[in-house]
Amino acid sequence: MTYKIPKDVQMLDRDIKREQLKYHNKRVAVCKEFTFDAAHHLHCYEGKCKNLHGHTYKLVITMSGYVNEIGISVDFGEIKEIFKTAIDEKLDHRYLNEVLPPMNTTAENMVVWMWEQIDAELKQRGLSEKGHRIEELKLYETPTSFAVMKREWMVGE
Numbered sequence: 001m002t003y004k005i006p007k008d009v010q011m012l013d014r015d016i017k018r019e020q021l022k023y024h025n026k027r028v029a030v031c032k033e034f035t036f037d038a039a040h041h042l043h044c045y046e047g048k049c050k051n052l053h054g055h056t057y058k059l060v061i062t063m064s065g066y067v068n069e070i071g072i073s074v075d076f077g078e079i080k081e082i083f084k085t086a087i088d089e090k091l092d093h094r095y096l097n098e099v100l101p102p103m104n105t106t107a108e109n110m111v112v113w114m115w116e117q118i119d120a121e122l123k124q125r126g127l128s129e130k131g132h133r134i135e136e137l138k139l140y141e142t143p144t145s146f147a148v149m150k151r152e153w154m155v156g157e
């Protein structure tokens with residue numbers, strides 16, 4: 001079923017770019033969550049995680065940009081495309097110890113690697129120049145265990 005847009009709302013639609021000037025160019029962050037499945041094991045670790053096992057990882061991406069003339073700072077769809085190219089195509093249904101560069105596949109190491117991949121993708125798409133940037137990444141290894149990386153911790157490194 002399709003609904004008819006009321007007349008007064010159509011007028012607002014026409015004037016939206018003028019109204020939007022109030023919020024234009026404010027830096028605002030948006031967040032989007034993704035999951036992917038992968039297997040791994042830890043090195044130099046005494047405990048069950050030294051054995052090969054799998055996780056449904058959850059990555060929460062917080063990205064900021066300047067609000068544009070239609071009220072969007074970073075399009076959720078753009079974040080999805082970036083995630084697909086920078087992370088999902090490389091890690092989903094893979095054995096992480098095999099596909100990641102030499103590292104122990106802890107959540108801490110992986111979240112730093114993911115930051116580098118997403119940041120490179122932003123540059124590649126010319127979005128860094130527009131002011132898009134990562135503010136925070138949260139990588140959940142299990143529903144109760146996760147690692148966090150924040151932009152302020154990257155400065156000067």
Ligand SMILES: Nc1nc2c(c(=O)[nH]1)N=C([C@H](O)[C@H](O)COP(=O)(O)OP(=O)(O)OP(=O)(O)O)CN2
Binds near residue numbers: 049105107108
């Ligand atoms: N600081 C870190 N500690 C551990 C990591 C890690 O990446 N960073 N990783 C592991 C294992 O990979 C393990 O799969 C996850 O650990 P854990 O939370 O202990 O998993 P549980 O299934 O036991 O979680 P519960 O929610 O407590 O059941 C180990 N440590």
Ligand SMILES: [Zn+2]
Binds near residue numbers: 040053054055
């Ligand atoms: Zn694990």
